[in-house]
Amino acid sequence: MKAINPTTTKAWKQLEKHYEEVKDVHMKDMFSQDPSRAEKFSIKWEDFYVDYSKNRITEDTRKLLLDLAEECGLKGAMDAYFGGEAINQTENRAVLHTALRASKDAAIQVDGENVIPEVENVKAKIKDFSFEVISGAKKGFTGKPFTDVVNIGIGGSDLGPDMVTQSLKFYQNHLNLHFISNVDGDHVHETIKDLNPETTLFVIVSKTFTTMETLSNATTAREWFLKSVPETEVSKHFVAVSTNLEKVEAFGIDPENIFPMWDWVGGRFSLWSAVGLSICLAIGYENFSALLEGARKMDEHFKNTKFEENLPVQLAMLTVWYNNFFKAESEAIIPYSQYLEKFPSYLQQAIMESNGKSVDRNGEKVNYETGTIIWGEPGTNSQHAFFQLIHQGTKLIPADFIGFKRSLFRDKAHQDKLMANFFAQTEALLNGKDEQTVVNEMKFKKFRSEEIDKIRSFKVFEGNKPTTTILIDKLTPESLGKLIALYEHKIFVQGVIWNIFSYDQWGVELGKQLASKILAEFDDDSVEDHDSSTRNLLKQYLNN
Numbered sequence: 450m451k452a453i454n455p456t457t458t459k460a461w462k463q464l465e466k467h468y469e470e471v472k473d474v475h476m477k478d479m480f481s482q483d484p485s486r487a488e489k490f491s492i493k494w495e496d497f498y499v500d501y502s503k504n505r506i507t508e509d510t511r512k513l514l515l516d517l518a519e520e521c522g523l524k525g526a527m528d529a530y531f532g533g534e535a536i537n538q539t540e541n542r543a544v545l546h547t548a549l550r551a552s553k554d555a556a557i558q559v560d561g562e563n564v565i566p567e568v569e570n571v572k573a574k575i576k577d578f579s580f581e582v583i584s585g586a587k588k589g590f591t592g593k594p595f596t597d598v599v600n601i602g603i604g605g606s607d608l609g610p611d612m613v614t615q616s617l618k619f620y621q622n623h624l625n626l627h628f629i630s631n632v633d634g635d636h637v638h639e640t641i642k643d644l645n646p647e648t649t650l651f652v653i654v655s656k657t658f659t660t661m662e663t664l665s666n667a668t669t670a671r672e673w674f675l676k677s678v679p680e681t682e683v684s685k686h687f688v689a690v691s692t693n694l695e696k697v698e699a700f701g702i703d704p705e706n707i708f709p710m711w712d713w714v715g716g717r718f719s720l721w722s723a724v725g726l727s728i729c730l731a732i733g734y735e736n737f738s739a740l741l742e743g744a745r746k747m748d749e750h751f752k753n754t755k756f757e758e759n760l761p762v763q764l765a766m767l768t769v770w771y772n773n774f775f776k777a778e779s780e781a782i783i784p785y786s787q788y789l790e791k792f793p794s795y796l797q798q799a800i801m802e803s804n805g806k807s808v809d810r811n812g813e814k815v816n817y818e819t820g821t822i823i824w825g826e827p828g829t830n831s832q833h834a835f836f837q838l839i840h841q842g843t844k845l846i847p848a849d850f851i852g853f854k855r856s857l858f859r860d861k862a863h864q865d866k867l868m869a870n871f872f873a874q875t876e877a878l879l880n881g882k883d884e885q886t887v888v889n890e891m892k893f894k895k896f897r898s899e900e901i902d903k904i905r906s907f908k909v910f911e912g913n914k915p916t917t918t919i920l921i922d923k924l925t926p927e928s929l930g931k932l933i934a935l936y937e938h939k940i941f942v943q944g945v946i947w948n949i950f951s952y953d954q955w956g957v958e959l960g961k962q963l964a965s966k967i968l969a970e971f972d973d974d975s976v977e978d979h980d981s982s983t984r985n986l987l988k989q990y991l992n993n
């Protein structure tokens with residue numbers, strides 16, 4: 450892959466100039482000057498309608514952003530990504546979550562070997578196992594069918610399965626799913642306190658099987674289990690997902706109960722692998738397959754569609770536009786579906802762990818901004834929480850609005866209210882409300898002129914706040930797969946433009962190392978080797 454500092458490209462320089470020309474133009478004027486603006490800046494693909502016309506862009510902006518993508522070598526980078534090259538160069542690994550959802554006839558090589566047959570073998574194992582658990586054919590040690598599944602993992606080994614399971618709760622079977630991630634003992638104890646060891650299945654998920662949180666929680670869960678059950682029964686109740694088969698066996702899990710994954714699957718992109726076992730247990734293999742099929746369709750769209758019509762490319766370039774030219778620091782993700790409650794926090798890991806980098810692919814410190822801060826909550830709750838700041842605060846916060854035409858329980862009255870809010874918010878963020886309108890409205894409501902003068906300025910909305918609307922027919926396993934894959938590829942495109950390695954995460958190591966050091970010091974009761982602030986805090990803790 451080419452390593453190009455984006456700021457040295459012709460397109461970047463043109464974008465800087467272009468930014469000066471458009472930065473103060475109000476989108477309201479863009480809409481009034483061009484009646485076909487909505488058509489020009491929207492993409493209809495399968496059951497997705499993506500309208501990005503409410504962004505501070507013109508046709509020139511779009512062209513220059515796509516020129517930038519070309520100049521940064523996006524096409525070649527995509528070939529390397531899908532082709533299994535070791536694009537995660539700092540760990541010398543391919544990045545092939547796309548292989549996990551490729552068709553079974555595909556041939557995708559890693560180190561000269563087609564990985565698809567192995568992927569299919571693991572899928573078959575997941576399918577059989579989940580069918581046996583769901584149907585009750587597989588039983589706990591007293592012969593009762595399982596009622597509860599506890600997924601123990603953290604980061605990508607938790608957020609993906611947890612988010613998907615929550616998002617597809619409508620499709621869930623009788624099994625109760627629980628997720629334990631935090632090393633906070635209150636998390637594990639609170640979760641297991643009401644469980645019955647006879648009917649509980651533990652799925653320990655850790656790509657490396659060295660993660661302190663997961664191993665501690667798994668150990669605690671096993672100790673809890675062994676309080677009432679002989680050790681010989683562990684194999685009926687504990688399974689694991691990992692690349693590290695030796696470590697899993699050393700932990701005491703039967704090799705038969707290991708669902709393998711591969712180092713070419715990044716943790717935060719792993720829900721499509723055996724890491725999705727809990728998803729499969731919750732919604733069944735057919736629905737899991739549909740999720741993968743949705744992602745596969747998005748992969749094909751991304752791979753084969755020209756940049757102008759390419760959803761991940763367009764969305765990624767919008768982020769570059771705001772991040773690097775408007776200097777917007779964050780982006781909000783607002784799903785208008787309570788089921789998607791966990792989608793923003795899932796994306797926080799996917800996006801921020803990937804693109805929160807400040808060294809470029811040549812090992813040099815970057816001289817431009819990279820990864821944005823991601824945050825969000827479902828609408829309409831978020832409207833009553835932080836929307837005030839988006840509407841009237843001083844910061845520019847581009848927001849993605851994700852909504853569905855149809856609700857799952859088909860309560861039309863609720864759905865209409867929800868969606869009226871969905872459309873109203875992006876319209877309000879676009880148009881705002883000027884002072885004259887405020888005054889007219891107040892006069893109409895018979896406010897006295899002194900009252901009007903006193904509060905008119907507070908009621909003004911500048912508008913011109915960018916939003917992108919992703920309108921999907923219905924929340925299904927397939928449409929969710931498409932949506933997740935859309936953001937995965939958006940991350941990839943951004944990494945190419947910013948010339949950073951999106952698939953490592955060295956930034957999480959230092960804190961882990963220091964935590965191990967401090968933990969050892971707790972045992973020795975010696976905390977001298979620290980800065981004075983940390984030392985005092987440690988003493989406060991130890992004196993407790």
Ligand SMILES: O=P(O)(O)OC[C@H]1O[C@](O)(CO)[C@@H](O)[C@@H]1O
Binds near residue numbers: 605606657659954
């Ligand atoms: O699956 P593992 O190896 O336990 O790692 C869990 C998580 O820890 C990280 O390595 C760092 O947070 C993530 O990238 C990963 O998803």
